Amino acid sequence: MRYHISILVLFISTLMFSQGSNYASSIGLSGGYAEDGYGVKGTFNYHLNRNQYAQLSIFAAIAEDKGSFNIPYNIFTVQPGYFLKVWEQKNFKRYAVNLGGGGLFGYEIINNGNSTLSNGAILDAKSQFIYGVFLGFEGEVTLNNDFSLLVKANEYYHINSDVGQFYPYAGLGIRYFLF
Template sequence: MKKTLIYLMLFYGVLASAQLRDDSLHAIDFTGGYAENGFGVSASYNLYMSQSRLNNYFQLSVLYSSSDIEKKDYKLPYNLITANLGYFFNFPLDRFDKFNFNIGGGIVAGIERINDGKKELDNGALIDSEGGFIYGPFIGGEFEMFISGNVSLIIKANEYYHINSDIGDFTIYAGGGLRIFL
């Protein structure tokens, strides 16, 4: 029984690695998860530079997050809608290319909306800022596990530094989802 199991595992590894060799240089991914005291969703388009084992790529993504800042007796809701452009380096973690770690960084720009644009909170306090255009750099990491030749599960975490934010300079997004190679 042990020998049969070992042979099946070896045979599966050969089949899986054969399926992972795809000629696609384009991929999209959709993730959902935690964003600084709230939730966020992200959609990305990846343009791969080659079909080699070390396949680096450009990534264009859009992130929407809805969060709250909690103070003594009230919650201040805010939303971020950002576009990110970055470059990621690919590091295969096994010889069959089933598991990859990607790390990269780039620029982020978008809109920060505080309290749905209203100047007054529910408790009567006034807000000095309305939010507005934000920008800055970001860094990120992704863990990718292929489940077929064209689909992989991803877990990603990005840290954004918004230079001119009224809410806070650093925000994080961490989530999971699917990447589909076109």
């Protein structure tokens, strides 16, 4: 696992410094649906040029598995990634679609860290560090030079999660361009 994280950090840093000067940087915040609950995502984007950017995100999900027992869980991850603009409105450049992906690592907390349920049943799942990859979609509506509205959708693949390997997130948010 340490080898995979080192390769990912090397990849992101190569992208950031091989493209020449910085076009702009931006921060964003979105909130919305995560499987079995709600999620919030904060992002920092380092724009390499008008059509590509490296992204560092922090994601938090608050959810409850409503199977035979209601088991609360939380997921917290950090996600370095790379996005590419695949479509932009030709005349006014007001609308755009970006696709990307990257890695993730973080922590999942199951049943607030307790291994037993209120009825005495013992959970087989445990709170643990998780890692994996993600694919992302961002629809962007430019409001002015400083702000954009976002529609975000991510599909996470947690390689070692006890909650579930595939984990979706969809949300609405806003992006602010720093310079």
